[in-house]
Amino acid sequence: MTSVLTLAGVSKSFGAARALVDVDLEVHPHEVVAVVGDNGAGKSTLAAMLAGVHQPDSGAVLVDGEPVRLASPATARQRGIAAVFQELALCDNLDVVENLFLGHELEAGPFLDEVAMERQAWELLDQLAARVPSVRMPVSALSGGQRRTVAIARALLGDPRVVVLDEPTAALGIRQTAQVLTLVERLRSRGHSVVLISHSTADVQAVADRIVVLRLGRVNGVFDADAATSEDLLAAITGAAPAAPRTRRPGAAPVEGGPR
Amino acid sequence: MCIVTEVRTDRVTPGSQTSLREANRARIVSAVQQRGSLTQVELAGTTGLSPATVSNIVKELSAAGVLHTAPSTRSGRRAQLVTLARSLGLVAGVHFGARSMRVALADASLRVISEERMPLAPDHRADVGLRRAAMLVEEMAASVEAGAGELLAVGIGVPAPVDVRTGTVSSAGLLRGWDGAEVGTELGATFGVPVGVDNDANLGALAEARLGAGAGYDPVVYLRVSHGVGGGIVLGGQLLRGRRGAAGEIGHVTIDENGPVCRCGNRGCLETFVGSHVLVGMLAGRGHLTLADVIAGALAGDAGCRRVVYDAGQHLGVAAANLCNIVDPEVVVVGGQLAEAGELLLDPMRTALEQRTLPSAAGPPQVLATSLGAWAEARGALVVALDLARDRGTLGVGV
Numbered sequence: 001m002t003s004v005l006t007l008a009g010v011s012k013s014f015g016a017a018r019a020l021v022d023v024d025l026e027v028h029p030h031e032v033v034a035v036v037g038d039n040g041a042g043k044s045t046l047a048a049m050l051a052g053v054h055q056p057d058s059g060a061v062l063v064d065g066e067p068v069r070l071a072s073p074a075t076a077r078q079r080g081i082a083a084v085f086q087e088l089a090l091c092d093n094l095d096v097v098e099n100l101f102l103g104h105e106l107e108a109g110p111f112l113d114e115v116a117m118e119r120q121a122w123e124l125l126d127q128l129a130a131r132v133p134s135v136r137m138p139v140s141a142l143s144g145g146q147r148r149t150v151a152i153a154r155a156l157l158g159d160p161r162v163v164v165l166d167e168p169t170a171a172l173g174i175r176q177t178a179q180v181l182t183l184v185e186r187l188r189s190r191g192h193s194v195v196l197i198s199h200s201t202a203d204v205q206a207v208a209d210r211i212v213v214l215r216l217g218r219v220n221g222v223f224d225a226d227a228a229t230s231e232d233l234l235a236a237i238t239g240a241a242p243a244a245p246r247t248r249r250p251g252a253a254p255v256e257g258g259p260r
Numbered sequence: 261m262c263i264v265t266e267v268r269t270d271r272v273t274p275g276s277q278t279s280l281r282e283a284n285r286a287r288i289v290s291a292v293q294q295r296g297s298l299t300q301v302e303l304a305g306t307t308g309l310s311p312a313t314v315s316n317i318v319k320e321l322s323a324a325g326v327l328h329t330a331p332s333t334r335s336g337r338r339a340q341l342v343t344l345a346r347s348l349g350l351v352a353g354v355h356f357g358a359r360s361m362r363v364a365l366a367d368a369s370l371r372v373i374s375e376e377r378m379p380l381a382p383d384h385r386a387d388v389g390l391r392r393a394a395m396l397v398e399e400m401a402a403s404v405e406a407g408a409g410e411l412l413a414v415g416i417g418v419p420a421p422v423d424v425r426t427g428t429v430s431s432a433g434l435l436r437g438w439d440g441a442e443v444g445t446e447l448g449a450t451f452g453v454p455v456g457v458d459n460d461a462n463l464g465a466l467a468e469a470r471l472g473a474g475a476g477y478d479p480v481v482y483l484r485v486s487h488g489v490g491g492g493i494v495l496g497g498q499l500l501r502g503r504r505g506a507a508g509e510i511g512h513v514t515i516d517e518n519g520p521v522c523r524c525g526n527r528g529c530l531e532t533f534v535g536s537h538v539l540v541g542m543l544a545g546r547g548h549l550t551l552a553d554v555i556a557g558a559l560a561g562d563a564g565c566r567r568v569v570y571d572a573g574q575h576l577g578v579a580a581a582n583l584c585n586i587v588d589p590e591v592v593v594v595g596g597q598l599a600e601a602g603e604l605l606l607d608p609m610r611t612a613l614e615q616r617t618l619p620s621a622a623g624p625p626q627v628l629a630t631s632l633g634a635w636a637e638a639r640g641a642l643v644v645a646l647d648l649a650r651d652r653g654t655l656g657v658g659v
Contacts, residue, residue, distance in 0.1 A: 030547070174378075174395040175396060175399045175403070178376050178396065182378070184379075185552075201381075224548075
């Protein structure tokens with residue numbers, strides 16, 4: 001199976017700090033790839049790179065096997081990659097519909113097509129089985145889980161193929177965590193690929209197909225989620241175990257420099 | 261649900277003296293509690309009491325705040341719908357599956373107030389799971405503005421045989437991470453209320469027999485076909501549990517004496533033919549698949565997925581036929597995730613079952629799909645919790 005999105009030997013430094021070193025990542029269609037790691041492992045840098053916020057210093061980003069330069073979030077979106085970050089970037093004073101369509105409102109002649117936007121908003125939220133009391137409620141009145149749902153729904157508007165979720169369950173209660181994890185499963189069954197970035201191994205094991213462990217900017221193991229135990233993951237996250245032999249699927253892109 | 265069948269299962273000649281009034285009250289509360297909501301006419305049919313007696317007792321109990329009546333219609337006629345009053349408190353039902361947990365919160369009339377599903381890691385552990393379940397129940401209770409004392413009892417379903425007397429998982433090796441887990445004791449200490457623990461397929465069987473597709477039938481056999489395969493048998497309204505809760509474990513019935521070795525350590529169990537990892541494994545080379553992907557593929561017409569589901573149905577039919585020849589049930593209800601494939605699974609299952617059951621004047625047992633869906637086991641857990649609350653007298657009425 002060809003991958004939708006590939007990072008091949010990607011490195012990124014901020015001054016002397018090496019955030020990512022020679023990282024390989026593959027995302028197949030219809031798959032949830034989890035990226036786990038300790039604080040400072042490079043998870044958020046990776047997310048920002050996939051979303052077009054940062055550009056790699058070296059290495060290549062490939063979409064459908066074709067090298068691309070994700071110069072900005074807009075370019076990434078055009079390529080079918082949408083991201084939801086920890087801080088969500090919702091406007092508290094606007095309602096759900098306004099937030100979803102902010103910047104690309106639907107128009108009917110000289111006016112905004114409120115009816116079409118509201119209908120699309122409901123359709124989208126229904127598909128996600130999201131429990132939002134009203135799409136005309138200001139976002140400030142929603143719970144943490146509902147706000148995250150709105151942010152994810154907004155990422156889905158252009159029907160992206162890859163959705164990058166950066167710490168979607170951080171700072172959520174158990175009930176909202178349950179809702180977000182169920183939502184990730186639903187994204188997968190709708191045919192999206194999901195890159196799920198998290199530091200909670202329990203959450204990640206619940207929904208991921210494959211788990212990539214980052215440690216100090218390097219890939220320290222790729223696990224099949226059905227076979228990996230939480231001990232395996234913790235050992236790879238903390239560095240107690242050396243890098244496991246990397247499992248590579250047939251058809252994977254050749255990697256510059258090869259495996260260490 | 262038709263009244264005639266309800267009469268058959270529940271009708272016991274009621275006492276005729278006024279001293280039996282207390283017993284009649286209890287009978288009415290029990291009937292409302294079991295069915296969730298009933299009209300007064302249905303109550304009369306179910307309990308065998310006269311409509312006038314029912315009307316009097318309902319009026320009396322409504323005034324006492326035990327029952328709640330609301331105007332409704334049945335077959336175009338006005339009727340009084342009777343439910344238990346919400347002030348009687350809440351019960352929680354928790355169902356642990358192989359890959360997810362479902363929690364439902366209901367009032368004393370089994371009306372579900374809140375439900376939540378949470379995906380779980382493969383081979384999840386008892387301690388993590390129980391802690392998450394406890395937090396989820398507390399958060400859900402808080403969200404319906406229930407006070408601390410309102411939770412009356414909790415029912416828990418676990419996908420392994422359970423010794424219900426101690427609330428302990430009694431199998432070894434079937435559910436790694438849960439072997440010997442003292443579920444009842446641990447959650448009892450957390451909540452401070454009675455906790456009932458049972459095998460999840462048993463709970464599904466109880467729910468289907470009381471509230472779902474098996475209502476009005478006896479005996480009822482329930483098969484839960486999901487990541488693993490479980491079964492429950494309801495005889496005369498009671499669950500058949502056996503010595504340590506392993507009765508009805510149809511997933512470990514031998515299909516092929518020389519078959520592959522099962523997770524239980526034996527060979528050729530039904531689960532080695534229809535367990536989710538086996539079904540998914542048959543479609544190797546298609547990337548990482550889940551059971552849900554296989555079902556979706558079969559429903560969308562994918563030939564490979566259909567074949568996998570078809571074969572699973574046949575194997576289930578063979579195993580179920582063996583069980584039917586022993587129990588002779590009126591109905592076999594099929595639930596669990598694989599039941600979402602509907603007739604694609606049930607058709608081959610019926611055929612295999614009919615070929616292998618003893619011919620009877622009544623025809624082969626009916627094979628029906630669950631009518632409670634993925635929530636059957638959680639509903640069963642609610643039923644167990646409510647029964648517990650009633651037995652301990654915390655519902656406020658002695659029954």
